[in-house]
Amino acid sequence: MTVGIGDDAAVVEPQRGTLDVLTTDTLVEGVHFDQAFVSPADLGHKTLAVNLSDLAAMGAAPRVALLSLVLPDAMTANALDALVEGMLALAEQHGVALVGGNITRSTGPLVLGVTAVGSVRRRRVLTRSGGRAGDELWVSGALGAGAAGLACLQRDPPAAPASDTELTDCVEWYRRPAPRVRIGMLLGRNRTARAAVDLSDGLGDGLRQLTAASGVGATVDGSTIPIAPGAHRWFEHNGVDPLEAALAGGDDYELLVAVPRTHRRRFAAIRKLTRGVPFTRIGELTKAPELVLRTTSGNRPIPVGYEHFKQA
Amino acid sequence: MTVGIGDDAAVVEPQRGTLDVLTTDTLVEGVHFDQAFVSPADLGHKTLAVNLSDLAAMGAAPRVALLSLVLPDAMTANALDALVEGMLALAEQHGVALVGGNITRSTGPLVLGVTAVGSVRRRRVLTRSGGRAGDELWVSGALGAGAAGLACLQRDPPAAPASDTELTDCVEWYRRPAPRVRIGMLLGRNRTARAAVDLSDGLGDGLRQLTAASGVGATVDGSTIPIAPGAHRWFEHNGVDPLEAALAGGDDYELLVAVPRTHRRRFAAIRKLTRGVPFTRIGELTKAPELVLRTTSGNRPIPVGYEHFKQA
Numbered sequence: 001m002t003v004g005i006g007d008d009a010a011v012v013e014p015q016r017g018t019l020d021v022l023t024t025d026t027l028v029e030g031v032h033f034d035q036a037f038v039s040p041a042d043l044g045h046k047t048l049a050v051n052l053s054d055l056a057a058m059g060a061a062p063r064v065a066l067l068s069l070v071l072p073d074a075m076t077a078n079a080l081d082a083l084v085e086g087m088l089a090l091a092e093q094h095g096v097a098l099v100g101g102n103i104t105r106s107t108g109p110l111v112l113g114v115t116a117v118g119s120v121r122r123r124r125v126l127t128r129s130g131g132r133a134g135d136e137l138w139v140s141g142a143l144g145a146g147a148a149g150l151a152c153l154q155r156d157p158p159a160a161p162a163s164d165t166e167l168t169d170c171v172e173w174y175r176r177p178a179p180r181v182r183i184g185m186l187l188g189r190n191r192t193a194r195a196a197v198d199l200s201d202g203l204g205d206g207l208r209q210l211t212a213a214s215g216v217g218a219t220v221d222g223s224t225i226p227i228a229p230g231a232h233r234w235f236e237h238n239g240v241d242p243l244e245a246a247l248a249g250g251d252d253y254e255l256l257v258a259v260p261r262t263h264r265r266r267f268a269a270i271r272k273l274t275r276g277v278p279f280t281r282i283g284e285l286t287k288a289p290e291l292v293l294r295t296t297s298g299n300r301p302i303p304v305g306y307e308h309f310k311q312a
Numbered sequence: 313m314t315v316g317i318g319d320d321a322a323v324v325e326p327q328r329g330t331l332d333v334l335t336t337d338t339l340v341e342g343v344h345f346d347q348a349f350v351s352p353a354d355l356g357h358k359t360l361a362v363n364l365s366d367l368a369a370m371g372a373a374p375r376v377a378l379l380s381l382v383l384p385d386a387m388t389a390n391a392l393d394a395l396v397e398g399m400l401a402l403a404e405q406h407g408v409a410l411v412g413g414n415i416t417r418s419t420g421p422l423v424l425g426v427t428a429v430g431s432v433r434r435r436r437v438l439t440r441s442g443g444r445a446g447d448e449l450w451v452s453g454a455l456g457a458g459a460a461g462l463a464c465l466q467r468d469p470p471a472a473p474a475s476d477t478e479l480t481d482c483v484e485w486y487r488r489p490a491p492r493v494r495i496g497m498l499l500g501r502n503r504t505a506r507a508a509v510d511l512s513d514g515l516g517d518g519l520r521q522l523t524a525a526s527g528v529g530a531t532v533d534g535s536t537i538p539i540a541p542g543a544h545r546w547f548e549h550n551g552v553d554p555l556e557a558a559l560a561g562g563d564d565y566e567l568l569v570a571v572p573r574t575h576r577r578r579f580a581a582i583r584k585l586t587r588g589v590p591f592t593r594i595g596e597l598t599k600a601p602e603l604v605l606r607t608t609s610g611n612r613p614i615p616v617g618y619e620h621f622k623q624a
Binding site for chain 2 (some may be wrong): 019031054064108120213
């Protein structure tokens with residue numbers, strides 16, 4: 001950074017030979033979160049995480065972030081400190097410099113905005129549109145944790161039973177998701193993945209986005225979709241089909257990628273570098289434009305979108 | 313632009329040999345504007361203008377912008393269209409591409425955020441901190457128009473008398489300020505100006521920022537401060553000292569620059585290229601750290617900040 005916070009704008013030296021990647025995402029109290037069960041530090045973490053997840057899906061290395069805070073009068077200085085510290089802790093973890101920002105008063109809800117800027121070499125950009133029929137579809141991590149964690153917190157009392165550590169993990173994931181930054185960068189190397197999208201709005205939405213941008217369809221084998229064990233139990237216990245929930249639930253921040261069959265060995269090598277984050281093959285891209293879910297009870301269309309679990 | 317709206321993030325090619333300049337600013341309904349007298353198209357214009365003004369104060373050429381819209385349910389599709397069109401019209405005027413954005417629902421006020429990214433050659437960056445004792449202080453345009461325009465609109469009925477075209481100009485300036493993008497870029501050439509700040513929060517605030525960052529003081533000759541004629545009359549008519557109002561009033565978006573005496577000829581040459589925007593010499597930077605205003609009734613301290621005219 002050449003000029004930072006305190007001038008009219010921040011000045012940053014671009015990384016030689018790379019492209020700038022830019023994304024902005026905003027979280028609004030009462031729409032995206034409820035302060036009753038998400039702490040200011042969680043919010044700081046999450047607002048940045050959501051943006052870093054977008055950069056990860058482009059294969060970009062995050063570099064700098066700008067913060068926009070719209071604060072209700074009721075917000076205390078302590079809460080603000082905690083929020084900024086929660087964000088800075090995640091920023092540090094990923095080598096991101098907070099170079100600018102803007103704080104203003106709100107006459108209504110707390111509104112948190114981040115713009116994150118990363119860099120990527122031209123030949124390593126992961127777009128949504130690069131998928132081709134025949135490519136294998138893989139997802140990182142496990143799905144449903146964000147949705148189950150949120151559903152837990154919307155209960156009274158807002159918590160998972162302490163005895164169920166797997167469900168507690170889901171709540172923690174909802175509060176502090178880990179953006180797959182390193183994995184996104186690895187997948188861009190040697191063009192191992194041909195297309196990628198993050199699952200902030202659920203697997204169903206991610207499949208729709210990737211296939212629409214690539215001009216293809218997809219077939220997904222329901223039995224292979226990895227569902228977080230705590231989430232799986234929670235959904236079953238509450239009479240929700242875990243598969244539907246994992247497809248529709250948002251807040252997962254995993255990556256869905258399309259890998260050409262010819263890159264299988266490259267991809268296998270990368271899967272050894274993910275520091276314990278598993279990848280699961282869930283299906284493939286097809287020439288036919290439909291989104292088909294194969295289940296033991298037959299084929300059905302894939303539910304799309306995450307409105308299902310969105311807060312009122 | 314390599315990848316635009318519709319992917320996880322936008323991908324932009326940096327301009328060879330330049331630095332990235334980044335700024336973010338957010339306007340909040342009820343804090344920064346009142347929809348009773350500012351149209352959606354004005355708001356779109358103004359939100360971008362505020363950010364371009366920050367880039368101008370760095371000597372940067374604006375390139376791309378990202379938009380964050382937090383919309384109340386009551387906002388109509390027509391209003392949203394008008395807002396985006398107002399922004400795009402200004403963007404086009406300055407060759408700015410809108411490469412990304414984020415739209416979400418608000419449970420409260422309308423919140424408009426823009427992150428603007430520009431580029432500048434390393435030796436042309438205008439910071440706030442480059443001023444030295446002895447440098448001349450100059451301001452672009454005329455001051456007070458934003459404050460007088462706003463004060464007019466806060467009356468009932470919210471308008472300037474149509475017969476007073478100079479006051480109508482002030483209202484128009486409040487609604488649709490013209491960021492001094494081209495002038496900022498000219499001033500960065502050959503390092504003609506040594507420091508710059510935009511006057512979004514008033515001349516008093518700008519003087520404080522520039523002198524504090526440069527580690528100097530300033531003496532300003534009150535009789536030389538250029539005040540928009542319509543604003544001058546409005547203030548006098550309403551029993552407000554025009555000088556105080558011009559110092560304290562925000563929403564001016566003019567530039568305050570420090571020019572070394574040795575660069576006088578360079579600066580004179582640049583003043584011929586501003587397409588009719590005047591520059592006025594108002595004082596100089598001093599070794600003594602005070603901010604002194606010379607008036608016919610003696611010296612006094614310079615009022616700082618724009619809280620004065622801020623909406624409740």
